[in-house]
Each structure stands twice: as structure tokens, then as C-alpha cells.
Amino acid sequence: MDYRAIAEQVIKICRKKGADLAEAYLVSGRELSLEVRNGQVESIQEASSYGLGLRVISGQRLGFAYVNDFRTESLEETVNRALNFARILTADENNVLPDDPGLTEVKGLYDPGLAAIPMEKKLALAREVESLALKVQGISKSSGASYGESETEIVLASSLGLLKSYKSSGCGFGVGVIAEKGEQKSSGYESCQRRFFSDLKPPAEIASRAAEQALMMLDPRPVKTQRAAVILDPDVAYAILGGIIQAINGERVLQGASFLGQKLGQKIASELITIIDDGTLEKGLASAPFDGEGVPTQKRLVVDKGVLKGFLYNTYAARRAGVKSTGNASRGGFDRLPGIGPHNFYIAAGEAKPEDIIAATDRGVLVKEITGYGINPVNGNFSGGAAGLWIENGKIAFPVKGITIAGTADDMLNGIDLVGNDLDLNRSLTAPTLRLKSLQIGGE
């Protein structure tokens, strides 16, 4: 199917039916996913699919309709639905579409060879990572290994003359294992995602990390409820970054629903903290030449040495705030209106070696797992469940499970006194090892 032609055809229909502005966002692609357990194939899923989301603006009113049926009569029906829906809404002068025809050049988004790699090779990768993990002493069961890949093409056309598209790919594999000791069960999981098949890590590395995670948490000991240092492993970066991402959402800021809303230009974190949002990173998992409504992406400094430098905007929220879009319109899929979201979002690397951070800590916990919602974007409160390794006198002493950590965003961000040099930019939401001087830990 010629998707560019379909997108243009829809825009034409919109014009004919009297829309002031129209935008078609078409997503097509294919996916493959397979699961292996105990060396046997457990499932294989394969499919191609497509869908189109249509935004129309008529009299400053916004209507949206989506469809995955591209026959002409269905497309006509979709346009009618969107226009009819627009009529009943509230007029809003901020309902506009972007007109920047530019594309940001981003390298390494698409692996043209991915589809041609034989299925056997992909199955073998899942089988191998599982068998290597099961060979590690102390690992008793597999909870399954998997391989998945997808290719996506985005086409965006609008009545302002935009016609942009790009292709991207992604692939990844992972394994889950269980270590049992008496009545104890401990699980570990590790995976690797990349744009290119040839960039995937060796299965031995993934297998040994999954096994290590399960094994290191055996024989945990309880700890008392206390205040102590908290070291966040890069695996739990979300606990810090998730709430910040929502709190710098430009629309949320306009609504007064962000704890960072009044903090622009102010110090919100330790000066060791610099946060970057980068839509242009080569081979980045969240990179793209344009955002979810066609605005070219950029690399931006969000927090500079602890000072909040900017919020994230799509076209609507930017116009409302009297600024320019930052290229942060996000789309959950063809069936969603553009929202606001980050690209590759990370805390810049510091200078400390992770092992030195541990050595410099008298008493505290190296957190390997955090559960819960992270920092509350509205009021900045944080509370989560945690598991990890207890540290005494600069050394790892024993594993701890079933503890909580809690504080406020202010305590956490300003309390960061050591930043690791171990940033992994192969993840889209990432941070180096961070030490928070002192937080409340809930235990026995």
C-alpha cells in the first residue's frame, strides 16, 4: 500500500468537506515476537498492521477520529466523524497545526537488514540466553526467554503542506530466571533493546546479569526503620525521572498541576544534576526526525547544574504558554491525540565510579528495584517499595527486601551528593548511579 498517497488522499477529503486545518498521522509496520521456555518454543506471534489518526480543526474546534480500514468509503466516514465531533466542542484559539517543513537528521533509526535475518537465528538467540542463564549455579528455573522485533513507518501529512515520513526499527531479547533455596524464591530478569540486530549484546552478558540479579537477593535480612543513604542503581532511574517528566509537561504546568510549575530558572536539584532531553541521539530508542505532530526534534537542556531551564511543549500547549513547541508532541499510537512526552531523557554522567560510591557510604542501601509510581508530579511526594543490597562501612553486607523509601522531590533531588560515571545511553530513560545523602527507610 502507498501510505503517503493514502495520507494525502485523506487531507484532500478534509479540504473538500470544509475543514480549516487537517492532519493525518499514519502508522504502519510489522512485528514479530517469540517466547522460549526450557529450550522449547512457547509462542510465536507475527503480524503486519496499520492505522490512521485524523485531526481536524474547524472554527478553532478540534475533532479527532481514527481508523484501521483504508477503503475510500471508510476514510470518508472517518473524516465526517472527525468534523462532526469538532462542531460540538469549545472553540480554542490555541488549536493550530505546526507548519515547519523541516526534518532533524537522526542517524541509525532503521536496520534495513532486520527482516531478512532468518527466524532460526532469532530463536537461537532466545534459546541461547536461556540455556546460558540456566547453567549458572544456583539458578533452578527459567521463567522464559523472549525475542521481539518491530519495524514502523510513520507518515504525517497536513493541510499546511507537510508530508513527512520516516522508518524505524527495534529489536530486543531477554530472559527471566528463578533461584530457589529451601522455601525462598528469588527472580531475576535482564533484557537488551537496540535499533540494529548487530548491536545486541552477547547473550552470555544478558544471561549472567539475569542470574546475578536472582542470586544476589537470596538470604535477605531485615533492617530497622531508619534514615540512611540511598544509592540508586541505573536500573531504577525511573523512580527519579518519571515524576520529573510529568512535572515538566508544559500543559500540566499551565494547569497548575506540577510541583515544578513555578520553578523555572530556579535551583531544583543538586548542582551535580544536569538533565537532557535528546530527540536526535544516533540510534537512540526514543529518537526521531520529528515529533508526534511533525515538529523537528531537538536536543535540550532541561536542568543545568541543578537549575530548571525549561518545560516540554507540543504545539497546543506552547501556543497557550506563548512559547515555541519544543518538539515534544508524543503519540501513544495512531489512535491517540498528540500529548506531551520526552525523547531520550537522561541525567548526565558524573565522575564517580559506582564502586567508589559504595566505598564512600558508611550505612545505606544500594537500591536495585523500586516499585510504585515514583515522584508524584502534582505535589512532589515520593514513596516506593524497594529491594537491594545493604551497605555497611563502605561494603556490601547483605541483601534487603521488603523495605520502603520515602521523601519529597526536594529532599531527593537536592540530596544527591554523588553522581556515577556509568551512564548507559542505549536506554531511552536513563541515569547513572546516584547517591541520595539521607532518606527515610521503612523496615521492621
Add this chain to the structure above:
Amino acid sequence: MPDEILKKAIATALKRGGDFADVFVENRITRNLLLEEGKFKSAVFGLTRGAGVRVIDGDKTGYAYSDELTEEKILRAAEVASYIATSGRKIQPAGLREQKRPSFITVKIPLQEVVDARRMEIMKRAHEAALSYDPRIKMASVDYYDEIRDRLIANSEGVLLRSSLPLIFFIIQTLAVGNNTSHLGRERLSRHSGIEMFEELPPEKAAREAAREAVAMLEAREAPAGKMDVVIQNGWGGVLVHEAVGHPLEADNISRQTGAFVGKLGQKVAADIFTMVDDGSLPNFRGTTDFDDEGTQMKRNVLIENGVLVKYLTDILSARQLKMERTGNGRRESFRYYPIPRMTNTFIEKGKDKPEDIVASTRNGLYVQSLSGGSVNPTTGVFNFTCREAYLIENGQKTVPVRGATLIGNCLDIITRIDAVGNDLDFGPGICGKGQSAEVTAGQPTVRIRGITVGGTKQRG
């Protein structure tokens, strides 16, 4: 979809062998309106359709789907799914026979007959009620969603079923600002129902409830940290057992021998007063359907009875693997997914205690009025929840509100520590995620759990 194509698709799916095949055809029409900051900001209309073909061969599943409902594309999906079969076993598919299942969903005013103005009127009523509740409510957001989901299921056992189900999901959020802090309150209403849902569940009442939560929590103090007794109010709080106990009881964890409840069937796993049920046949509930996404009849399934584990939640595959009955829990988000064991309406059965007596007999602890949600590791049984609205219990009295703390524990441990179960069973609607999303309700009467770890910021004296 003509029966002929379905028959051909099943035959094609099984041509390389296999034990079972099915075809799932879906057509979904959705409407979503957003009223926020006094404006009807957006309206989304959606039309998606497609079909998926699945083959089960021993423990293996092959799956493929198509957006296009043409014979060519459906047979192509069947062909792709068929490659999974390598056992050499062959079956003869049974002839398709259209069946009827009793429906647990009744509709008075079908969504198809409702004009958008009526939906918008309901939204405005909620928006107005929220803003007029208290001057500290600075913003309200009303999200209205409805859908009509048509399903057709045909399988190699000869089952042929069709159904069309409406669903409404109504979410109101309220932002309260004051006392140097902010809180976002929330209330959700959802049923498989026509628009008459709002006669029984008035939108104004939901709005006032969301506003009440937001304003109450402006006074929240630091929550305590550490182990304490926790009383959880009736209703959506049942999400705690949904996560902590329900997920580990889903039979895919059991057939893989990885779940926390493996080998515990028939054993005493919980306190005597604890009975837990999953019931996909509760009239018009959000987790109810007339049959699951594999065509199995919905019914009441008692999972834990007076503390004894009596049943796991199965889909067709796990029921075959474990040689257990099909419980009607094979569900899928859409035709883009194959079914897996999922909960429907899951709850703790009501007990005998009066809720006020449960609080009065708790010397000190935490009273959780509502929970946001949480998650569980089904292998280890370690779970976590975040409180939306919670209060201290001091000397048997519910006293001051405290900030949203996390509750954590282990599923095998927690259900032995429930020592009071109220007589006030109630439910709340929600979304459950397990790689794919599902509509569920969670329910419980007021319960007390002795000794659960609370993630507050305040060290107790």
C-alpha cells in the same frame, strides 16, 4: 463474516497439525470526550477491526492477525499461525454450530441511540459539581469514554459465538490547591451498560467524591514509616488482593511452575475468615462479559475458600496443561493479542464484622480509604500499593490524613495476617495491565491486616 471463511481459516490453521485452533474477529467503535478547565477540549471517534488466528500445539501457541477482514488476509494469518505445529498430532475440527450463552449484561438505552449532547450534559454536571464543591478546587477534568465491542469467536471444537457489548468508563479528576501543597483527587465509574448507568451512579456524586478526596488530602501530614496494622476501607481497596493474590493465581504462572502458589492447591494458605472470588457474571460489572475471549461461559469461581486454596484462573491453554476446568478467564485486549489468563471482577467475600468495630479495635495504625493501584511479582509474591487517601488510626479512632504512602508485603504472608473482615462488600472499577490491558473490578469489605510495611517519611517514636 461468512461461516465458510471461518471454517477455511480453522482448517488452514490446523493443516500442519495441532490440538486446537480459533479465529477471533473484532469490531470496536469508541467515543472519547474530554472536558477540562471549563472547555470541551477534544473528542475522539475510533473505528478498529481485525481478526486473529491462533493455533495451540501441546504447550506452544502460534498467533497472527490482520487489520483487513478479507478472506485472503485471514487465511494468510491462519497460514502464519500454522507454522507453530511440529508435534505431528492432527485433529479433525468439529463442524461450526452457532451457540448462545446467557448474557449478564442488560441494556435499557443503547449507546448507539444516545446523542453526543446527552454525553456532554452528563460531563458538565460532573464538572460543575466538582468546581462548586469547595473554592480550593482549582481545576476539574472529566474524561468520558464509551465503546461498542463486537466479537465473533469460532474454534476447532465447533464453537461459534457472537456478541456485542457496550462499555462506559467515566473518570473525574479534581485538583485542590492550598496549604502550600496540591492534590489530584479521582473517582471512576464504569459498567457494561447503556447510558442509564448514570441514573444509578450519578456523575455529580462521583465528582463530589473526587473533590472531597482532593480537599481532604491538602491537610495531609507525613505518613509513618515501618510495620503497622492497616485497615483498608471497602471498595476499590480490593485491588490489593487483585494484585497480591489474584495475579499469582492466574494459571499461566502455575503451568509454568513459576508462581508463588504452585503446589498449594487444597492447602490452607490464608486465614479462616478469608474467602476470595473471581466472578465474571456479576450483572453489568466492568469485568463482566457474556463469555470470555475464547468463548468460555463466565461464572463465579471461588479461588480461596475459608483460607483453603481451591482453584486457579485458567484459559483454554492452561486448563489443558493442568487438566483443570476452564474458568472463563481467557481474555485479550484486542485482536492484536492472543488470550491469556486474566481476572474479571475479583473480591474478598464479605464477613461478619462491622466496619466501625474494626477501626475501634485497632489501637494504632493506618486507615486506607482508597488505593491508587499497585503491582506484584507473581513469582516471589512481593507486592506494592500506593495509597490515594489514608488516615492515622490513634487509640481506635480515625484521625488525621497522611500523604500517599506505599504499602508493601508478600502475598503468601499477607493473607495469613487478615484478622477482620467487614460485612460491607463494595466494588470499584479499574484497568489491569499484564502486557495487555483488561477491564476489571476489584472489591472487598473493610478488612484489617496485622503488620504491613508502610512507606512513610516519618520515623515513629
